[in-house]
Amino acid sequence: MLNRRIAEILRSGKPEETLVVQGWVRTKRELKGFAFLEVNDGSSLGNLQVVINQDLPDYQGILKQINTGASIEVSGVLVASQGKGQRIELKADTVKVYGDADPDTYPLQKKRHSFEFLRTIAHLRPRTNSFGAVFRVRNACATAIHQFFQQRGFLWVHTPIITASDCEGAGELFSVTNFNLKNVPKTENQEIDYSQDFFSKPAYLTVSGQLEAEIMAMAFTNVYTFGPTFRAENSNTSRHLAEFWMVEPEMAFCDLEGDMDLAEEFLKHIFKYVMETCPEDMEFFNERIDNTVLETANNIINNQFERLTYTEAVKLLEKADVKFDYPVSWGADLQSEHERYLAENLFKKPVIVTDYPAQIKAFYMRLSDDEKTVRAMDILAPKIGEIIGGSQREERLDVLEKRVLAQGMNPEDLWWYLDLRRYGTVPHAGFGLGFERLVQFMTGMGNIRDVIPFPRTPQSAEF
Secondary structure, three states: OEEOOHHHHHHHOOOOOEEEEEEEEEEEEEEOOEEEEEEEOOOOOOOEEEEEEOOOOOHHHHHHHOOOOOEEEEEEEEEEOOOOOOOEEEEEEEEEEEEOOOOOOOOOOOOOOOHHHHHOOOOOHHHOHHHHHHHHHHHHHHHHHHHHHHHOOOEEOOOOOEEOOOOOOOOOOOEEOOOOOOOOOEOOOOOEOHHHOOOOOOEEEOOOOHHHHHHHHHHHOEEEEEEEEEOOOOOOOOOOOOEEEEEEEEEEOOOHHHHHHHHHHHHHHHHHHHHHHOHHHHHHHHHHOOOOHHHHHHHHHHOOOEEEEHHHHHHHHHHOOOOOOOOOOOOOOOOHHHHHHHHHHHOOOOEEEEEEEHHHOOOOEOEOOOOOEEEEEEEEEOOOEEEEEEEEEOOOHHHHHHHHHHOOOOHHHHHHHHHHHHOOOOOEEEEEEEHHHHHHHHHOOOOHHHOOOOOOEOOEOOO
16 A cells, blocks of 8 residues: 655645554544544654544454554545545545653644744654744755756765854854863963874864855865855744755856846745745745745745845935944944845845945955955845855965965965965855754745754753
8 A cells, every 4th residue: 555745635635545654643634433643654744634533443452552642653545625725635544653741741732832942843843834844944945056057067065064264253163172161282382282292283064164165165266065054053032943955056257147137046045945835834834933934935936126236225324224233334344234224125126235344254255356345245135134145256376475464364274275275276156054044035934044943052951
C-alpha cells in the first residue's frame, strides 16, 4: 500500500484510493460510534481528517492512546468528505500508535501559544502551525537561492568556518581554541602564547566567507557561498543572532551597477518562487502574523527598486518631517530608523543606497574618484531595514594597501588577499544577504529568533 505525504493527498488525492499516512495528531474529537482525528506530517499547513469507526479492532483502547501530539500510522481508503472544511478524508482500516503524548504534560495543546513561550520549547515548536509555515518558507527560500545561482552558472563554494581573519574589521569574533582554559600558556610578557594552540595563531569562527569567495571568483568568475556565520555581538534585540546564515555571491569582471542589478533580480526571484511554492503558508502569515505580507511580496516582485546615493539619502532625511532618535549627518552611518523611513515612508518599496563615506565602510570596498566615498551599496527593505549589503571591491593593489594601513590592520595578515591584486587582478563585486532577515521579511515574523530552528543569542544556547 502506498505511503503518501499529506500535502500531496490534500492536493490530488482521489476517493477510493487506498494508502498509508504517518504523522502527528493535532486534535481528536470523539462522537457516538466514531472519532475524528486531524493528522499533520509537516508537509503542509493543512491537516488530513481521519475517521475512525467503532468497528475498528480495539477501538476504545486505541482512542485512549491517541491524544494531541501522539504519533500514528493510519492505513485506509480516501472518501469524499461529508463535512465542511475538507474535500476528502481518510477512513481508517488500521491504526498504529508509535508514541503517545500525555495530555497532562504535553505543552502544545489546542490553543494559541505566545512566541515567547514557544522559544522555551524550541524542540517542540516546529509542530505548531506558525513554525511549520516558517520552516517550509525557509526551505523554499534556500531552494530558490541555489536555483537562482545555479541557473546562472555560479559555482557554489564552501568557505571555512574556522578562520584567522576578521573580514569586517569589527572585532566581534568568537575565539576557537584547544587550550585548557584553567591553564592557558603565557609568553614572557604574560600574553597568551598562541604558538602552543592548535593552529599556532589566534583563530575564530567566521563572520563572513567573502574574502575566501573572492579567491574562488578569481578562478571561476562567478561564485557564491551559503553557510553559517557568527558574530559575538552582545545585542539582545529582535534583529540580532549570534549564529546565522549568509548568502554571499562574488563576481569577477563586475562593477557596482552589475552588483545592484544582480541583487535586485535575486530578491525578486526568491519572492516569486516562494509565492508559487508556498501559497498556503504565505496566506497564513498574511492572515495571522502581518496583513501586509502578500502586499510586500508583490511590491518586491513588481516594482523597480529605488536607487540613490548616500548623500542624496542624507539630504532627504534632513528634510524629513520626523524626529529621529539618532540625528542625521553626512559621515554618520544610517541607523535602522533612517533606513526604514526611506523604504517604508518615503519610497514605499525597497531602496538601494550607494556611495557611502569611506570612513564608515570596510577596507576592501573600492575607493571612488572623489576619495571620500566608496562604491558600496545597501538594499533597504520596508519593516526590516538593511537586508543586503555589497560593494565593488578594491582591485588596485596600491589603493588597497593604503586602506588596510589606514584602518589599523596588518598587511602581513592579508598577504594572500593582497596577492589577488598582484596576479591577474580584475574589477569584481559582490554582496551579502542575511538569510534569517530575508525569511523574517518574507513571513512578517516580528522576531528573528523565530525564523531559525535553534536561535543562538547572548546567554542562550539551548538545544
